[in-house]
Amino acid sequence: MANTHVKEMQALKEHLGKHQLKLTRQRELILSAFLRQEHITAEAMYHQLAKSDPHLGLATIYRTLNLFCDAGLAQARHFGSQTKYDNVSHKGHHDHLICTGCEKIVEFENEEIERLQEEVATKNGFTINTHRLELYGLCSRCRH
Amino acid sequence: MANTHVKEMQALKEHLGKHQLKLTRQRELILSAFLRQEHITAEAMYHQLAKSDPHLGLATIYRTLNLFCDAGLAQARHFGSQTKYDNVSHKGHHDHLICTGCEKIVEFENEEIERLQEEVATKNGFTINTHRLELYGLCSRCRH
DNA sequence: ATCATTTTGAGAGAGCTTATCAATTTCAAT
DNA sequence: ATTGAAATTGATAAGCTCTCTCAAAATGAT
Known part of the structure; x- marks a missing residue:
């Protein structure tokens, strides 16, 4: 410790x-x-x-x-x-890019996306507490 | 049928x-x-x-x-x-707003968010196949 | 140090999904 | 239409992940 x-x-x-x-x-x-x-x-x-x-x-x-x-x-x-x-304690919120080839997970943050999410929620009368965004695809190494 | x-x-x-x-x-x-x-x-x-x-x-x-x-x-x-x-056949892709109060699910689409996702993926060398975005919160009726 | 309360470990149990397999159904070739 | 190889079905067992149970152990306020 x-x-x-x-x-x-x-x-x-x-x-x-x-x-x-x-x-x-x-x-x-x-x-x-x-x-x-x-x-x-x-x-x-x-x-x-x-x-x-x-x-x-x-x-x-x-x-x-x-x-x-x-x-x-x-x-x-x-x-x-x-x-x-x-x-999540010291890193704050983050989303994930997940490679379906090798299972690798890359974290990312994008303020603009977060802002647009709020916008969508508000438009629908929602108040967001949490969210989850996962992008599935192939990383550069697995794509060939 | x-x-x-x-x-x-x-x-x-x-x-x-x-x-x-x-x-x-x-x-x-x-x-x-x-x-x-x-x-x-x-x-x-x-x-x-x-x-x-x-x-x-x-x-x-x-x-x-x-x-x-x-x-x-x-x-x-x-x-x-x-x-x-x-x-998903005739509706195309869509994401979800989920009320944690009443379990209601609202579907939405946002081109701008999709575009930014592509951007993030490209920046990290990924090619996206699918994704999933879920926003959790309270709908207008459950919020009080 | 004492003791009420919380926590632990081990295994049983629950909830959701997939595997197994004999019996049935499909469909391409007569 | 009939045949027959291959796929599918239904019922249930099994699998997987996670939670519950409960006696024994650990914690911490006194």
Whole structure:
């Protein structure tokens, strides 16, 4: 953990405090590992963390990642049949370009698109809370 | 079926021909019902079609809707844990505004957004095949 | 240190979708 | 029209991802 993810740790503690939840060894461990990722599945974290803690349960990973979502540190995203958890704490919102050839994921942000989305929403009487934009195609390497 | 969905029927037959697949009573029935929907789940079609054909299997619905996706008549979209199949044949591509209050779905199109998406993709060396844009929020009725 | 409360781990269970396979249907070739 | 190889169907089992259950363990306010 060291002193790298202090801010996120602080945000987590704040959330825990507000909801009568406790800070556990597992939650610290999972947070620390999660913050090193861009987006990851619970299953992937399970295998990854099995090295440092072979007895960490899969259910705990799921519970904890969902907790991070509640705390605003993570954001769940459904990709096909799986859920990926995005690290959203220090990077802010971003959308995805997904290569259907090699599964590579590129993140991007575009203010103009965001603005137009607001416009569409307003025109239809909606107030947007979140959105999701995914572009599927082939990256330069897979296109030939 | 009558003469309403002739074009889609034609498109389906073309796909079947190209892939050594056969036209069955079930496929005709499911296509006809599907084209009357905007977006629907396999489960919902199953119950809806049980009236006209009580022995139609759920697996057949899934298989057939996936077939429609291959044929370009439908498009699958994952909403939480469920998959909804969109009728995309005669309406062209469209995106969605989704009310998290009442589950209402409003379709929209925005050329400018599409254009910007292409721009982002090109900038990253991608060629887009499809995309998906979903805006989540509250509709005017649910907001108060 | 105590103890009420929360959390964990392991496995059972739930929800959605796909695989299996014998019986049936389709359709191209007689 | 009949035949027969190949595809499709229906019923159900199986698979996958995720959540629930609950006894045992850990947390943290006192």
